[in-house]
Amino acid sequence: MISGSYVSPEIIAHIMVQKFVVASPLYQQEQGLNRSDIQLSQQTMSNWILRASDD
Numbered sequence: 001m002i003s004g005s006y007v008s009p010e011i012i013a014h015i016m017v018q019k020f021v022v023a024s025p026l027y028q029q030e031q032g033l034n035r036s037d038i039q040l041s042q043q044t045m046s047n048w049i050l051r052a053s054d055d
Contacts, residue, residue, distance in 0.1 A: 002051045012052045015045050 002012070018024040026042040033040050 002048065005048070005051070007048055012048050016049060016052070019049070 015026075015029060018029055019026060026045050029045065030040060030042045
């Protein structure tokens with residue numbers, strides 16, 4: 001979905017559904033991922049959303 005990126009379309013879709021459908025802000029998603037030992041910043045998720053919307 002995003003050329004030159006390792007992120008899959010499924011991951012971006014999940015982040016976007018959580019943000020726009022479930023109304024879970026990116027900072028809450030970041031905290032949840034951190035609890036699962038996944039380091040993914042709000043800024044990275046935001047950049048992915050913006051780049052995905054441009055494609």
